Amino acid sequence: MFKEMHDLFQWAWLIPILPFLSFLLIAFVTKRSKGLSSTVSILAILTALGIAISIGIGVIQSGAEIVENPAIVNVNWLNIMGLKINFGTVIDPLSAMMLFVVTLVASMVQIYSLGYMHGDKGWSRYYAYQSLFASAMLGMVLATNLLQLFIFWELVGLCSYLLIGFWFFKVSAREAAKKAFITTRVGDFGLLLGILFLYHRFGTLDFVALSAALSTNLQNVAVAGTVGYVTVMAFLVFMGPLGKSGQFPLHVWLPDAMEGPTPVSALIHAATMVVAGVYLVARMYFLFDASPAVLQFIAGVGAFTAIFAASIAIAQDDIKRILAYSTLSQLGYMMFALGVGSYSGSMFHLMTHAFFKALMFLGAGSVIHAMHEKQNIWDMGGLWKKMPITGWTFFIGVLAISGVPPFAGFWSKDEILANALLNGHPVIYAVGLFTAFLTAFYMSRLFFVAFMGPEKPENHPHESPWAMTIPLIILAFFSVVGGLVALPEHNFAFFVHYGEFEAEAMHWGLAGISVIAGLLGIGLAYTIYVKKTIAAENIVARFPSVYKVLQNKYYVDEFYLWIIHNIMDGVAKILYWFDIFVIDGIINGIAFITRGSAKTLRRTSTGQLQTYAMVFFFAVVVLYLVFAFGEGQLQALNPLATLGGVK
Amino acid sequence: MNLSNLSNLSVGLSTYLLVGAMLFCLGLYGVFAKKNIVAILMSIELMLNAVNINFVAFNRFIWNQKIDIHYVLTGHVAALFVIVVAAAEVAVGLALVIAIYRNRQSTNVDEFNWLKW
Numbered sequence: 001m002f003k004e005m006h007d008l009f010q011w012a013w014l015i016p017i018l019p020f021l022s023f024l025l026i027a028f029v030t031k032r033s034k035g036l037s038s039t040v041s042i043l044a045i046l047t048a049l050g051i052a053i054s055i056g057i058g059v060i061q062s063g064a065e066i067v068e069n070p071a072i073v074n075v076n077w078l079n080i081m082g083l084k085i086n087f088g089t090v091i092d093p094l095s096a097m098m099l100f101v102v103t104l105v106a107s108m109v110q111i112y113s114l115g116y117m118h119g120d121k122g123w124s125r126y127y128a129y130q131s132l133f134a135s136a137m138l139g140m141v142l143a144t145n146l147l148q149l150f151i152f153w154e155l156v157g158l159c160s161y162l163l164i165g166f167w168f169f170k171v172s173a174r175e176a177a178k179k180a181f182i183t184t185r186v187g188d189f190g191l192l193l194g195i196l197f198l199y200h201r202f203g204t205l206d207f208v209a210l211s212a213a214l215s216t217n218l219q220n221v222a223v224a225g226t227v228g229y230v231t232v233m234a235f236l237v238f239m240g241p242l243g244k245s246g247q248f249p250l251h252v253w254l255p256d257a258m259e260g261p262t263p264v265s266a267l268i269h270a271a272t273m274v275v276a277g278v279y280l281v282a283r284m285y286f287l288f289d290a291s292p293a294v295l296q297f298i299a300g301v302g303a304f305t306a307i308f309a310a311s312i313a314i315a316q317d318d319i320k321r322i323l324a325y326s327t328l329s330q331l332g333y334m335m336f337a338l339g340v341g342s343y344s345g346s347m348f349h350l351m352t353h354a355f356f357k358a359l360m361f362l363g364a365g366s367v368i369h370a371m372h373e374k375q376n377i378w379d380m381g382g383l384w385k386k387m388p389i390t391g392w393t394f395f396i397g398v399l400a401i402s403g404v405p406p407f408a409g410f411w412s413k414d415e416i417l418a419n420a421l422l423n424g425h426p427v428i429y430a431v432g433l434f435t436a437f438l439t440a441f442y443m444s445r446l447f448f449v450a451f452m453g454p455e456k457p458e459n460h461p462h463e464s465p466w467a468m469t470i471p472l473i474i475l476a477f478f479s480v481v482g483g484l485v486a487l488p489e490h491n492f493a494f495f496v497h498y499g500e501f502e503a504e505a506m507h508w509g510l511a512g513i514s515v516i517a518g519l520l521g522i523g524l525a526y527t528i529y530v531k532k533t534i535a536a537e538n539i540v541a542r543f544p545s546v547y548k549v550l551q552n553k554y555y556v557d558e559f560y561l562w563i564i565h566n567i568m569d570g571v572a573k574i575l576y577w578f579d580i581f582v583i584d585g586i587i588n589g590i591a592f593i594t595r596g597s598a599k600t601l602r603r604t605s606t607g608q609l610q611t612y613a614m615v616f617f618f619a620v621v622v623l624y625l626v627f628a629f630g631e632g633q634l635q636a637l638n639p640l641a642t643l644g645g646v647k
Numbered sequence: 648m649n650l651s652n653l654s655n656l657s658v659g660l661s662t663y664l665l666v667g668a669m670l671f672c673l674g675l676y677g678v679f680a681k682k683n684i685v686a687i688l689m690s691i692e693l694m695l696n697a698v699n700i701n702f703v704a705f706n707r708f709i710w711n712q713k714i715d716i717h718y719v720l721t722g723h724v725a726a727l728f729v730i731v732v733a734a735a736e737v738a739v740g741l742a743l744v745i746a747i748y749r750n751r752q753s754t755n756v757d758e759f760n761w762l763k764w
Binding site: 605606607608609610613614617 | 675678679680687756757759760761762763
């Protein structure tokens with residue numbers, strides 16, 4: 001049985017290759033035909049989805065065996081001076097789950113784009129980028145070693161840059177694309193350093209070999225008594241996820257990335273690319289597990305990002321920005337889940353979040369489409385009646401993210417919160433619980449204002465075409481049932497887990513508390529924005545400074561700008577001075593000396609043939625004299641010889 | 648006539664070398680002092696022939712040995728090489744002179760100074 005499954009798993013390389021072929025085909029052949037380009041792209045990703053589903057079923061049937069023995073296929077890529085790098089595919093529950101999520105959301109988004117991007121001039125380019133992104137993301141998920149992962153990691157970053165700046169004629173889109181690329185590069189630099197450090201220390205980058213090397217090394221070091229370098233490595237590797245998954249303080253790029261087309265935000269900046277960081281931490285968990293300090297740090301950063309972003313989301317008015325801060329907050333959730341040791345919970349939340357956040361982003365896209373590019377929620381209102389499918393599916397998304405049972409978010413969020421408390425992190429549990437309350441509040445606020453609020457006569461919204469609503473319905477379906485997969489064992493760990501599998505009972509008490517927090521949030525939003533028993537304006541009037549700080553996102557962007565303007569520009573000025581007066585001075589000085597001496601020496605080039613011949617002749621005579629009689633005299637001139645040393 | 652007895656004649660190696668040196672100095676003087684480019688080429692021929700005399704003389708007086716029944720004639724062969732090379736050199740040299748003359752209507756080397764600074 002297991003053997004047959006391995007034969008199936010060997011075909012996993014097809015999953016990233018298919019979208020890549022589609023990218024090449026669109027870029028070089030079908031570029032001119034819009035219909036053909038989208039067909040090729042969607043067919044490729046749907047085929048990949050089919051393979052991913054069959055692999056997923058295979059993994060589930062293999063049971064626990066596949067966790068101990070992941071199906072790994074490696075092909076040697078380069079081999080120089082002991083550096084052996086493979087390209088390969090690894091199939092275990094973790095990658096199978098990611099494959100399913102990525103291919104599902106990618107295919108939904110591509111189908112949805114048929115409606116959303118209708119009539120766009122860059123249609124073929126859009127589908128080419130989409131295919132390239134899918135290919136890179138799937139290649140990253142399947143990576144068997146850190147270098148392969150890093151290559152695809154940068155490739156998804158590139159696709160993110162291309163797609164954020166897809167409407168490059170808009171200045172804001174261009175700026176946002178650059179900001180996203182540069183900010184994530186800051187983290188990627190740390191990741192690269194971490195990879196180099198790991199290679200230097202262990203001589204391999206293969207996940208399996210690295211894990212083995214680390215555990216033997218830890219046993220040796222335990223005797224010697226220092227694990228400092230493991231902490232440094234883990235910290236450096238974590239720099240990558242810090243940037244990619246938008247954790248504080250490198251979160252600033254994600255809200256700006258909303259300048260891209262909305263389906264792109266749904267795919268890349270909600271469901272897949274931004275969780276790459278979480279995935280990397282999960283993949284390298286053996287490293288982080290060995291370093292409690294870094295795990296603690298991850299938990300702290302994640303929890304802080306969760307509550308920090310959630311509080312900003314309360315005061316935002318742009319529908320996509322609210323969702324973007326919500327994404328940041330949920331990514332923080334996944335991070336601190338990993339930090340507190342809730343490995344399965346984090347992966348579970350990654351999956352459910354991909355479903356409901358992609359759903360809500362696509363819903364937001366549907367709304368924006370209907371509102372003719374208006375994104376402010378206060379300009380909307382009464383969409384519930386005009387757009388029933390979008391409204392209902394969005395409502396499901398709101399319930400799912402608010403943690404209302406039996407929707408997907410409830411199960412995963414509960415697993416994380418229960419683990420946080422039971423593993424002895426009460427502060428993080430409290431932060432997570434409060435974030436859950438905030439999440440429910442701002443998502444309901446968005447929903448009540450945009451869908452339930454009074455109709456605006458100047459708007460003429462209409463339901464979106466089928467190409468857009470069908471993906472919404474499918475994603476809504478997964479947002480409802482996505483959490484139920486954990487039911488048989490009360491725990492997602494039966495599927496994805498690290499180390500020993502322990503079935504945990506459902507903690508209904510804790511679950512009840514988080515449900516109450518979520519319902520409180522929804523209720524508060526209802527009283528403020530529907531009943532209006534408490535007027536939102538009054539709250540703003542009572543705490544004007546708090547509101548201002550929140551609306552301006554804690555002035556983090558301004559702070560970075562201040563740093564750049566004052567500190568970096570100051571340093572740059574000093575370096576400029578150094579460049580002009582010292583570096584250029586040296587270079588120009590050398591040039592000046594050369595020029596001066598050449599000016600003098602060129603007088604000897606008279607152009608007179610006979611002068612040259614004369615000089616040549618007498619030079620020969622002098623050389624002759626030196627060689628014939630000069631031996632003794634030359635020796636006498638040598639100070640070493642007079643000292644009786646070297647002869 | 649027995650060739651090995653020739654070394655006993657009063658005309659010795661130094662006499663040949665003296666002639667060679669005189670020819671060489673004449674050539675050198677010509678190269679340095681003559682203004683006509685053709686004369687300079689002729690002077691170079693003089694210097695080459697001075698060398699030829701030395702080759703042959705050295706071969707006769709210093710390197711005078713036999714392998715089986717044949718005399719070793721390395722110097723003579725070298726002199727022949729020099730003559731061949733000199734012929735080629737003169738051919739190239741005169742061709743250049745004609746080319747320059749067509750351009751400048753002159754054979755005076757003092758005027759051939761357009762490769763200076």
